[in-house]
Amino acid sequence: MRRTSRKRSTLTNRAIAASAALILGGGGLLVVNVSASAGEGGSGPSGPGPGQSGRIQNAGQQLSTIDCPEVANDLPDVPDSARREVDRELANLDSQITEAYKRFADSKEQITRDPGLAENAILRPLRDKRLASVDRIATAVDRAAERPQGLESLAPCTLRADDNAGGGGDGQGNDSQDDSGDNAGQGGDQGGDQGGGQDGNGNGGQAGNGPDASDFVDIQSVQPNVQQPRKRPGASRGEFTTDCGRNENGKFNPDNVIVAPGVSNGAHHMHDYVGNQANDAFASDNDLARGATTCRNQGDRSTYYWPVLRLQNGQNENDADADGGGRDSNVGEIQTPTQVSLKFVGSPVAKVTAMPRFLRIVTGDAKAFTNGDSNANASWSCTGFEDRQLKDKYPICPEGSQVVRTFAFQSCWDGKNTDSANHRTHVAFAEENGGCPDGFRAIPQLVQRIVYDVPPGPGFAVDSFPEQLHKPVTDHGDFINVFDSRLMKKVVSCVNDGRKCA
Known part of the structure; x- marks a missing residue:
């Protein structure tokens, strides 16, 4: 395996520092002064430090989910000897998000009444667990190659709304093609009024x-x-x-x-x-x-x-x-x-x-x-x-x-x-x-x-x-x-x- 210490540009593209005052769909005012980490395609030029946790996105919309950067996409080449341990920690990251999402889903009403709950009970504990996992990933790689740098900036997550709920998406098709015409092409801007939930x-x-x-x-x-x-x-x-x-x-x-x-x-x-x-x-x-x-x-x-x-x-x-x-x-x-x-x-x-x-x-x-x-x-x-x-x-x-x-x-x-x-x-x-x-x-x-x-x-x-x-x-x-x-x-x-x- 090729040894590398190169950081990928998406590490910096994915994290931003921000102060936000956002309104929850339920009517509560959230005021947070923390750092944000968006998923792939997120905006922002600089990354939060490892001591910062996350932010709430999408003002005025009902928060729907937890958005965490995908650590696997930013890993350098992983030596074969470290692959099993790295895969196990990547799976741990998924489990951590699942557990945090369940806490979030069970406490949406309380978060509306107590905005600090989102930061204190969900985002900060999740960030701390993710920091420990990405450190174990970096250590596993470090035993056989150069330690990857910057993974800690991927630890913070955000709460976000479903941007398309109640409206149409872009319907974009994928770019891959096959000989039978089963490829996806360009879809339309089709709305979401095709019946109820x-x-x-x-x-x-x-x-x-x-x-x-x-x-x-x-x-x-x-x-x-x-x-x-x-x-x-x-x-x-x-x-x-x-x-x-x-x-x-x-x-x-x-x-x-x-x-x-x-x-x-x-x-x-x-x-x-x-x-x-x-x-x-x-x-x-x-x-x-x-x-x-x-x-x-x-x-x-x-x-x-x-x-x-x-x-x-x-x-x-x-x-x-x-x-x-x-x-x-x-x-x-x-x-x-x-x-x-x-x-x-x-x-x-x-x-x-x-x-x-x-x-x-x-x-x-x-x-x-x-x-x-x-x-x-x-x-x-x-x-x-x-x-x-x-x-x-x-x-x-x-x-x-x-x-x-x-x-x-x-x-x-x-x-x-x-x-x-x-x-x-x-x-x-x-x-x-x-x-x-x-x-x-x-x-x-x-x-x-x-x-x-x-x-x-x-x-x-x-x-x-x-x-x-x-x-x-x-x-x-x-x-x-x-x-x-x-x-x-x-x-x-x-x-x-x-x-x-x-």
Whole structure:
């Protein structure tokens, strides 16, 4: 691993010092004189010191959630010997936010009456715990490389409102594309007047923390926005489809072996799994290699997983009092997809090379609501309307049409690593011209299409971290390649030769 002591520019871009006098939606006046740390995309030129905690954002709006900087995004290269400890502390940071969010959600009324409670009971204790965790991260790296500098400026968090509640979002689509037109394009400025909050709760959602009516849009009001990538000479035009079922056997857990290995409930939301059945937080590569698979071709023992989708209809699942379920504000009936398509496609400008075994890819951002949408990469649509794709809205589909989630995974690999410290930089999306960035090579691109038959209207949501308020922009998918070498060779040959194989 490359040794580095370079601080990333986002460390300073993410934190500001401020004094604020802000009005809560409940009518109480909050006066604070502390420092702020916004999530990705936050403003401000300078960072708070480690003794400062946070601030309250969004004057005049009802505060909705806790916004903390994403420490993983600002880590330098992490030595392999420190990776396990760093991942464990990153998972601790997530748990700290979850606990603080629960305290905040339970005390909104008291905060309205006693503004100091937000600082004293929520933001300051959270900052202190985060300071201890980022110090342990820096110490773990320091044992094998140079100690990363500036992480302490990421400890303070803020309270913020849901800026889009009661109004429309920008509906922006993602930039990634795939050969079938399942990419997300530009959405419209669609409003949030498509019905009331879920389960009669004006605050949104069966658990009271989202989604809001403004998170839904009638797909028929969205203009077609999908642009097909132009194929060029040298393109790999084939497709390979693997059939791994729809999780009919109900394999669920709230772990994430990629992002939080060795940590139970590391995701704080429930995942659907198809393919490898050995996947939990403690699965090693050897466990996955030996694991049973739901894939029809037994040469594919890969694991494919994503947050479950639930109906917000007042009914509970049997995880209503379990981690990842009701204890993490994820409630409602889990829906089994009517279709799951797992397809590997080629590059519009080049031949593809084999993926390395145990390559890990995370697409989308489970914290995009607070981090900003730079890593968001799921799109939403309806059957019969897939020429129009949404990124930050759930679709309201007409009668007879079903909800569609699509993930077009990163299609470029650095040629060396099967994972990276932030689980992103070892893979990349193709550039605008269809080619891979310098130093990367094209690999078969996984495109997942997941279809659900849900009642028309705003009555469903994906699981999320509690503080992410079940926003559609937080949707994401995870993949670990456990193809055997013979089948991977067939995938590459099929894609490069322009054939359609299964």
